[in-house]
Amino acid sequence: MSNEPRTLMYREALNEALMEEMRRDDTVFVMGEGIAERGGSYKVTAGLLAEFGEKRVIDTPLAEASFTGAGIGAALTGMRPVVELLFIDFALLTLDQVINQAAKLKFMTGGQGNVPFVMRTQGGTGNGVAAQHSQSLEAIFYHAPGLNVVMPSCPHDAKGLLKTAVRHNDPVIFIEHKLLYMNEGPVPTDDYLIPFGQGDIKRRGSDVTLIAWSNMIPRSLTAADKLAAEGINVEVVDPRTLVPLDKELILDSVRRTEHVVIVQEAVRRGGVASDIASIIQAEAFDYLDAPIEIVAGLNTQIPFNLTLEAACVPQEDDIIAAVKRAVYA
Amino acid sequence: MTHDKDRLLSFYHRMLMIRQFEERVKMMFLEGIMPGTIHQCQGQEASAVGVCFALNEKDVITSTHRPHGHAIARGLSVESLMHELFGKSTGCCKAKGGSMHVGDLDQGMVPAIAIVAGNIPLATGIALSYKMRREPHVAVSFMGDGAINEGAFHEAVNMGAIWKLPVLYVIENNRYAASTSIEKMTALDKLSDRAAGYGIPGVTIDGNDVEAVYEATQAALAGARAGDGPTLLELETYRITGHSRRDPCNYQPPEERELAVKREPLGRFTGKLLEAGLATQAELDEIAAAVETEIDAAVESAKAAPEPLPEDALEDVFA
Numbered sequence: 001m002s003n004e005p006r007t008l009m010y011r012e013a014l015n016e017a018l019m020e021e022m023r024r025d026d027t028v029f030v031m032g033e034g035i036a037e038r039g040g041s042y043k044v045t046a047g048l049l050a051e052f053g054e055k056r057v058i059d060t061p062l063a064e065a066s067f068t069g070a071g072i073g074a075a076l077t078g079m080r081p082v083v084e085l086l087f088i089d090f091a092l093l094t095l096d097q098v099i100n101q102a103a104k105l106k107f108m109t110g111g112q113g114n115v116p117f118v119m120r121t122q123g124g125t126g127n128g129v130a131a132q133h134s135q136s137l138e139a140i141f142y143h144a145p146g147l148n149v150v151m152p153s154c155p156h157d158a159k160g161l162l163k164t165a166v167r168h169n170d171p172v173i174f175i176e177h178k179l180l181y182m183n184e185g186p187v188p189t190d191d192y193l194i195p196f197g198q199g200d201i202k203r204r205g206s207d208v209t210l211i212a213w214s215n216m217i218p219r220s221l222t223a224a225d226k227l228a229a230e231g232i233n234v235e236v237v238d239p240r241t242l243v244p245l246d247k248e249l250i251l252d253s254v255r256r257t258e259h260v261v262i263v264q265e266a267v268r269r270g271g272v273a274s275d276i277a278s279i280i281q282a283e284a285f286d287y288l289d290a291p292i293e294i295v296a297g298l299n300t301q302i303p304f305n306l307t308l309e310a311a312c313v314p315q316e317d318d319i320i321a322a323v324k325r326a327v328y329a
Numbered sequence: 330m331t332h333d334k335d336r337l338l339s340f341y342h343r344m345l346m347i348r349q350f351e352e353r354v355k356m357m358f359l360e361g362i363m364p365g366t367i368h369q370c371q372g373q374e375a376s377a378v379g380v381c382f383a384l385n386e387k388d389v390i391t392s393t394h395r396p397h398g399h400a401i402a403r404g405l406s407v408e409s410l411m412h413e414l415f416g417k418s419t420g421c422c423k424a425k426g427g428s429m430h431v432g433d434l435d436q437g438m439v440p441a442i443a444i445v446a447g448n449i450p451l452a453t454g455i456a457l458s459y460k461m462r463r464e465p466h467v468a469v470s471f472m473g474d475g476a477i478n479e480g481a482f483h484e485a486v487n488m489g490a491i492w493k494l495p496v497l498y499v500i501e502n503n504r505y506a507a508s509t510s511i512e513k514m515t516a517l518d519k520l521s522d523r524a525a526g527y528g529i530p531g532v533t534i535d536g537n538d539v540e541a542v543y544e545a546t547q548a549a550l551a552g553a554r555a556g557d558g559p560t561l562l563e564l565e566t567y568r569i570t571g572h573s574r575r576d577p578c579n580y581q582p583p584e585e586r587e588l589a590v591k592r593e594p595l596g597r598f599t600g601k602l603l604e605a606g607l608a609t610q611a612e613l614d615e616i617a618a619a620v621e622t623e624i625d626a627a628v629e630s631a632k633a634a635p636e637p638l639p640e641d642a643l644e645d646v647f648a
Contacts, residue, residue: 029461055461066484069450074458076439100444101451108430109440110423111645146646170647
């Protein structure tokens with residue numbers, strides 16, 4: 001079988017991951033709002049109902065907390081549920097089940113029972129859906145011990161990481177981005193997995209380490225291309241999973257470039273970028289040539305108006321300016 | 330009643346074990362030798378025993394912040410519970426859970442969930458996994474009366490109903506959500522009337538009559554195993570101890586409490602056994618002595634058991 005990569009959209013790559021894992025393992029099932037007959041808002045679960053039937057592709061009532069809890073209960077007793085939350089904003093309704101139950105069950109019980117539970121959801125700004133459908137909330141899950149937090153930026157990573165998520169024995173919060181679903185990229189034909197905790201260098205560079213994830217990766221890569229034309233070589237590091245975090249990949253890059261920019265779409269306050277910055281300053285302080293630059297969302301809500309929306313989250317120009325500040329400091 | 334003598338004596342033995350375990354724990358707690366907090370179930374022994382004795386080995390229960398009785402009724406050893414309550418690494422949860430999270434998956438009890446109603450979706454999902462794998466087991470979700478006003482209750486019972494899952498929702502109605510009377514929280518006289526809203530059977534029975542609880546549970550389990558879906562079973566009972574540590578129960582009117590003490594399940598059942606000639610006082614005394622010995626041994630071994638190591642805090646968590 002040839003392993004020539006094909007070009008797939010992010011949503012197609014996710015769909016393929018679910019198809020393959022459901023064929024491989026009868027205990028895998030998917031559950032969520034409008035995911036069976038409708039195939040999900042972003043078509044990630046399209047075709048699953050036809051192949052696997054309604055017992056394994058389940059349309060739930062609008063009851064986020066409890067279908068999430070039901071998934072966790074099923075996981076505790078031998079199933080591998082992939083529960084879809086339409087928007088990460090709605091995942092706030094599930095926090096008791098996710099943080100108090102899924103994340104803690106193994107620990108509180110001294111190691112009895114695994115919770116191989118995946119929550120797929122999507123976040124982020126970009127199409128004017130306002131304050132309750134646009135948030136970047138990864139920090140909430142990052143903050144809670146016991147959860148893997150996965151944020152793929154391209155079709156290749158989306159597929160390999162989702163397959164790993166389904167096979168993982170601990171809970172996984174798998175956060176997609178609404179602007180990435182239609183993005184295309186190469187995806188191998190053969191079966192492959194991407195281990196958690198293994199980041200990827202999306203662009204090699206020698207002058208500055210730029211750390212970003214999810215939709216901030218394509219945006220940062222475009223910025224990096226423009227900066228290259230001005231003679232600044234940006235290394236773009238994508239941790240791909242925030243928990244576990246590939247610290248070594250980040251630190252190794254920082255030691256080579258001695259300059260750091262971290263880009264996150266989420267609001268600045270209490271974000272993952274701040275935590276990564278604290279890790280870098282603690283473990284690679286002597287290598288830093290300049291203060292770490294963080295480019296992040298403003299500490300505000302996401303407005304409906306598209307101009308205002310764009311003003312609230314990092315844009316290409318913001319990234320370019322931050323890189324220049326870091327390099328020319 | 331059709332139960333044979335052995336079954337009735339085993340009801341008695343387990344209810345007494347729960348009562349004496351709780352009384353001993355309460356005393357040690359008040360003496361200050363037991364850490365944390367406790368939520369006890371004196372007066373509610375019949376609901377735990379009546380339900381759990383009707384289960385098969387592979388059925389699973391989920392419990393609440395008031396789980397000691399459920400755990401003992403389900404067959405966890407008094408020793409593993411006592412060690413856990415003392416925070417020893419030999420406890421059923423290796424000192425990670427404590428009083429509010431006791432359980433043992435191998436014994437058919439999901440470690441207890443201390444967020445009110447948080448266990449109801451879990452039990453529903455466990456039942457979903459049984460149905461998907463065509464296994465004949467049933468999941469039982471215990472809850473207090475306070476839980477029925479949580480959103481998770483409504484959502485989960487509805488899901489159990491629409492998917493006809495093998496799950497039994499058991500309300501132990503002890504009339505108080507912590508200190509707030511049931512009359513202030515619902516306009517219903519019978520909490521099982523809620524079942525009509527989900528299209529499932531609702532049954533209210535005397536939760537202090539262990540035999541009645543056992544039989545009602547058997548009937549509900551038969552329906553669940555036959556694919557008829559869940560039952561909402563309300564067991565009317567009363568907590569004759571505090572909600573949690575050092576609660577003087579000032580919110581329970583004295584006359585109500587006096588009546589409840591007369592109706593408590595252990596005394597009633599003892600009276601019945603003796604009056605009907607189903608057991609002699611000597612037989613009951615023998616059981617009581619064995620219970621005391623087992624609890625004494627559990628306390629002594631728990632005191633002597635090893636403390637966990639600080640580094641154990643990072644075990645069993647995916648950091």
